[in-house]
Amino acid sequence: MFSKLYLELERELRYNKRAAEAVENKIHRLFIEYSGREGVERLKIMDFCGTHEWSITYYGLRSLMPRGLELVAGPGCPVCVVPSHYIEEAIKLSFEGVVVYAYGDVYKLRAKRSVKGAFSLSEARSLGADVRVVQDVLSAARDASSHGKPSVFIAVGFETAAPAYAWAILRDHLPGNLKLLSLVKLTPPAMFYSLEVSREKPTEPPISGVIAPGHVSTITGAKAWVPVAENYGIPVVVSGFEPLDVLVSILEILRQLVAGRAEVVIEYKRSVSWHGDVKAQSAVNRVFEVVDDAWRGIGFLPKSGLRIRDNYRRHDAIAEYGVRELKPGMWEKDMPPGCRCAEVVLGKAYPTHCPLFMKSCTPLKPIGPCMVSIEGTCAIWARYGSREFLDELAREIGEAS
Ligand code: SF4
Numbered sequence: 001m002f003s004k005l006y007l008e009l010e011r012e013l014r015y016n017k018r019a020a021e022a023v024e025n026k027i028h029r030l031f032i033e034y035s036g037r038e039g040v041e042r043l044k045i046m047d048f049c050g051t052h053e054w055s056i057t058y059y060g061l062r063s064l065m066p067r068g069l070e071l072v073a074g075p076g077c078p079v080c081v082v083p084s085h086y087i088e089e090a091i092k093l094s095f096e097g098v099v100v101y102a103y104g105d106v107y108k109l110r111a112k113r114s115v116k117g118a119f120s121l122s123e124a125r126s127l128g129a130d131v132r133v134v135q136d137v138l139s140a141a142r143d144a145s146s147h148g149k150p151s152v153f154i155a156v157g158f159e160t161a162a163p164a165y166a167w168a169i170l171r172d173h174l175p176g177n178l179k180l181l182s183l184v185k186l187t188p189p190a191m192f193y194s195l196e197v198s199r200e201k202p203t204e205p206p207i208s209g210v211i212a213p214g215h216v217s218t219i220t221g222a223k224a225w226v227p228v229a230e231n232y233g234i235p236v237v238v239s240g241f242e243p244l245d246v247l248v249s250i251l252e253i254l255r256q257l258v259a260g261r262a263e264v265v266i267e268y269k270r271s272v273s274w275h276g277d278v279k280a281q282s283a284v285n286r287v288f289e290v291v292d293d294a295w296r297g298i299g300f301l302p303k304s305g306l307r308i309r310d311n312y313r314r315h316d317a318i319a320e321y322g323v324r325e326l327k328p329g330m331w332e333k334d335m336p337p338g339c340r341c342a343e344v345v346l347g348k349a350y351p352t353h354c355p356l357f358m359k360s361c362t363p364l365k366p367i368g369p370c371m372v373s374i375e376g377t378c379a380i381w382a383r384y385g386s387r388e389f390l391d392e393l394a395r396e397i398g399e400a401s
Helices: 001-014 015-038 050-058 083-094 103-110 121-126 137-147 160-171 186-197 214-220 222-232 241-257 279-289 311-315 318-321 377-384 386-395
Strands: 043-049 067-077 099-102 131-132 151-155 178-182 207-210 236-238 264-266 288-295 297-309
Touching: 015 043, 015 241, 043 050, 043 131, 043 186, 043 214, 050 067, 050 103, 050 241, 050 279, 050 377, 067 186, 083 099, 083 121, 083 151, 083 178, 099 103, 099 121, 103 121, 103 131, 103 160, 121 131, 131 207, 137 160, 137 178, 137 214, 137 236, 160 178, 160 279, 178 297, 186 207, 186 214, 186 222, 186 236, 186 297, 207 214, 207 222, 207 241, 214 222, 222 236, 222 264, 236 241, 297 311, 311 318
Parallel strands: 043 067, 043 207, 099 131, 099 151, 151 178, 207 236, 236 264
Antiparallel strands: 288 297
16 A cells, blocks of 8 residues: 555656655755754644645655644535534525535535534535535526525535625526525634644643645735744645645745744745635735634634624525524533544544544544545544554554554
């Protein structure tokens, strides 16, 4: 399995192999220099975005890191952090005769509590509710206008998804019978929170650098991460998603650590600018207001969600159907029993630390939210493995070094 991952990496990097080797060697040299000078044995870098975690795991990049340099995933999977409460509300709507549109991973997401026997929208559908899987909001709009029944689209995503929802409203693409349930989240507050909690446990090294999300930054601009570098004094590199992008970003973080700098650098220059997509930002600001919002397993984070403004409430499922908003007083831990997803999304645990991983919780039968979406860390590790997973297997079969 290990050699298969390496072959995949080689295939992907066949034009860049020498560059990748040079970067890998420099990463090792700089890590030795930094850890020797600072007297640290372990160093954590957070890859915030689910797609970065996918690249790192799929291409086996952890296996190229020096021992002691850990790449930990962050809360960058928008499906993983949808509170159970809103899945329950959507299931309820579906049983009340509303056609519910959802992305494929939201469709499979399990709530903590069942509603009329259904823990997920897929189970609601199997019990007779009209739940439809779509790939985007415009597909839902076309379908809803063809039947005219009361309908709701569950609008999940980060800053990257928000402009499509905003333009669907501003350009009048939504039929009157289709409302949006906006569960869009903003990523910087979650990054701040991840960095805070990484400092809580004195026995664990704090996060010393961040690989910032490339797609989100295309919209927000790299400037969104300046408070991370300034307030936490750590390097932030906005990275692309090819394996070489990620390796170069890790190298840049180490360069800055060795030089004692903490800056925001754009590695993903072919897509990201400093100020981002100003038109998209303005469309989002017109349609949505920023609210304190709940993240599954984490709780309420200030100014971390988007809700539809009053001017556009005719498109808002919350206004139309009285969907109950989750309030801080109602917050309770909303993970299924035994699931450690709340720690996984904060980089405090690896999927292999969860006793349910690949036992009762698998991609085919997910229990926790991180096992559902292709951007969920548990789902990625389940499909493509990791050095920790391989080490564990090696120990089990007595091949550990
Ligand atoms: S393996 Fe499943 S149950 Fe365990 S943390 Fe991941 S999603 Fe949760």
